[in-house]
Structure formats: C-alpha cells, structure tokens
Amino acid sequence: MDRRQWLRWGGASLAGALGVGSLSALLQNPVKAQADGYKALVCVFLYGGNDGQNTVVPTDTTRYNQYATARGALALPRNSLVPMAGTDVGLHPSMAALAPVCSARKIAAVANVGPLFGPLTKTEFRSLPGTSPLIPDNLFSHSDQQIEWEASSARSLERTGWGGRATDTLGTTNPVISVGGNGHFGLSALGTPLVLPGPGDTFGVEGLEGTWAPTVARKTALEALYQPGNLGSSNVLLDAYAQQQRTAFEVSSRLGAIVGVEPNPAAPTLIDTAFAPLTNAQGAIGTDLGRQLYQIAKLVAGRATVQGDRQIFFAQQGGYDTHNEQIAADSLSGVHARLLQGLADAMACFYNAMAAIGMGNNVTLFTQSDFGRTFVPNSSSGTDHAWGNHHLVMGGAVQGGAVYGSYPELVAGGPNDVGVSSWELHGRWIPTTSVDQYAATLLRWFGASDPQLNTILPNLTNFSTRNLGFLG
Known part of the structure; x- marks a missing residue:
C-alpha cells in the first residue's frame, strides 16, 4: 500500500x-513576508496535442499570407487575433481573457519546441535510421510523446519526469504537487507526486x-x-x-x-474575487482547469502551511486531439476555440489571483503538450499529429514583447518540415528548441545551478544555448 x-x-x-x-x-x-524568497512553477499539460499553429499565429503580412494559404478553412482572420504587445504574433481570438496580460508583456510565446536528443537538421533526420538515438522514440505517438515531454527525454521509456527530478535534485520540501492526476511529470527516483483532489473535497x-x-x-x-x-x-x-x-x-x-476551501461568494477572499468570472452564485467553479488553478492559488497563498520556499505544481486539460471539425464554419468557434477559451479564462484568473496576493513575480505558469499538429489541415477539417509546437509562459517574471526560439518557415516541404515526397508534405516541424532548453530556462529562474541543470536534464549539454531568456 x-x-x-x-x-x-x-x-x-x-x-x-x-x-x-x-x-x-x-x-x-x-502573509507577504515570504514573497521574496518563494518561487513556484506551474505546469499546465494540454493532453491530446494542442494545435499551436492556431494558438500563436503570425501577424506580419508575409507570414500571415503563408499561414492563411496553407491553413485554408482553418485559418483565423488576422484582425481577430489577440495582439501580443511588441511581437508580430497574436493569440487565438478565443483567448481574449489574456489580452491584459499580453498588453502588460507578462506572457511570452516560445516557438517550435519539442523533444530532441540534440540539434537536428532535416538532412540529418532524413538520412538517419529510425533507430538512431538522435531521433526521439515513436514520433507522433500520443503516449510516447507525452512521456518524452514530461520527462524531457528523447526516450519514451524514461521512468522519471523532469519535475520529479527537479524536486529530488533541489531537495524541495514537497514533491511535485499535482491537482491533475498522477502524471509522469512528477515521478522521481525517490517517489511519486502528491496528488490532491479539487476544491471542497476531503x-x-x-x-x-x-x-x-x-x-x-x-x-x-x-x-x-x-x-x-x-x-x-x-x-x-x-x-x-x-x-x-x-x-x-x-x-x-x-x-x-486548504484543500477543502471553496469559493465563498458571500465573503470572497482575494483569490475568490480573481476567480469570480468562472464561479457561479453557489461558489462552484465552472471549468475543470479553473478548479485546478484555484486549488494551486490557495496552496501558494497558504505556502507557510504547505511548507518550503520552492514548489512545482502540475495541472492538465484534455481534449486536444482535434482530428475532426476542429473549427466551425465561422472560423472563430468550434472545439479548439472552446478548449483555448477554457485555458485562457483559467490562466487569466490565476494571473489575477497571484497579483492580488502579491505573488505575481514569484509564480510562473507554462504549457506543455504531446506534440504540435500538422500545419496543413487534413480532409476532415482537422489536423493530425506532428512534432514541434508553440507554447506559452506567463507570470510577473516573464519578459514578454518577444517570441523566443525560432518560428518555423511556413512552407510545406521546407527546411523545418520532416516531409519530402508529395504525400508527406503536411508541415510536421522538426523542433528548433528542445524541451531541455525550455525546462532549463524555467528551472534556472527557479534556482537551479548549472550542475543541477545537467543532472535534471541530461541532454542539455548537447545544446549550446541553455537559457532562452524569457524569464528575468
């Protein structure tokens, strides 16, 4: 037992x-006395493989025209995108709740990230055997790519997650605290994540x-x-x-x-007020991700009771395997729009909660997902499994106003596309930034030294750039 x-x-x-x-x-x-020393990372995993191409969309004329031509009916109108101040990209229009965060430059896009053993060109990818250690295991597979993202590894049999290895290496008081189930991300050599139920549960x-x-x-x-x-x-x-x-x-x-506390509309706390857009008159938060981030917000506020000045959290949202009818006829609604609205609404409430309790600069939220999706849509008004993907990082310490990493060339069959023959020109991007580099940038801000980063992320030594720069 x-x-x-x-x-x-x-x-x-x-x-x-x-x-x-x-x-x-x-x-x-x-109690704000601990704010200066406390730091937390919040991983939000988007299970199913989020379509990053319609999450972070270029707004400059040349790239937008390339995007619109390739995406066809899945293309979002340029004037509908949520501007990310200081950049030439915008967010899906259903993510409007994050507009103030974008304007404040406290959210950043990190482009074309994915599992890698080391830097990999298209020529190398096409010439190497599929069993080469330079190529991640079982590309485009949900279960394998989820593990490789959560483990920051090119091997799908890696038994520990990078969040779990971080808590071991840094000696945090608690293991990874998960409000989204027992994901691979929090597994360590010494134990499992601490899995908590939702608000109001015992x-x-x-x-x-x-x-x-x-x-x-x-x-x-x-x-x-x-x-x-x-x-x-x-x-x-x-x-x-x-x-x-x-x-x-x-x-x-x-x-x-702490776990048992629910929103109280009659006598709201600062966190309750921040989550009011998602809360009904009876005090129930209407989305699963909203409940998870509300629970994390309480744990940050109650950090003296939770104990420790470093904490990693895990939350998740599912449903992103959008092979069919990803977008509605008006191009602004549909299953993907609903998912991204739920994500953005919960993120905005969480951001406001952290600001309200004086912890905005001490907590950084970031997304992960199985993989990106094909740039070129399929015949079912959806997208299929791909590789490199765009992700979001949010918090008071985030250096917004820039896109980090290298945005892929939006050309099917181009230098970032794994395909060569006509039948395989779908826009499955070879990542230009590794999960290791993404995780290292987060963990450096969290307090990890270079030797500790090498222990947590063994493949990091294969990359010359160890800090992507999106955190101050």
Missing part, C-alpha cells in the same frame, strides 16, 4: 477540526477522518505503530513503509483544510 492509497478524496471533512476560519483569514490577507487518511472517538483512537494507535522502530524490525522495506505512512498522516493533516 502506498501514500495514494491511504489518502482519500471524499467522506467526512477535516476542515472543521483544522480551523477553516484561520485559513480563510490567510487567504483573505496573505483530503484525509482513508477511514480515519472525523472526530468520532473510536476513529481517533485507531488513528492514534496507528501513528504510534509507525514511529521509528515500533514495527519490531530493522528491515529496510518495513522502515520505508513506516516512513511512507508517517508522511501520509502528516501531509493529510497539514493540507486537509
């Missing part, structure tokens, strides 16, 4: 016993929640049993098991109250 089996989502609440009133005071009037030791006397007695007895040496053996596995159970008791007691 491991920690996740001990921790239950549901049942009697621990909030009353741990003092919701004091927690609400914390969220309403956060986070406690299964069967031992509440204040009923027999339950309290049983919990007290188990806590005593798991103290060092009390299992009556010096067996390493038994000691490790006991330590795992002690951790489960301690973490659930410490975080249960």
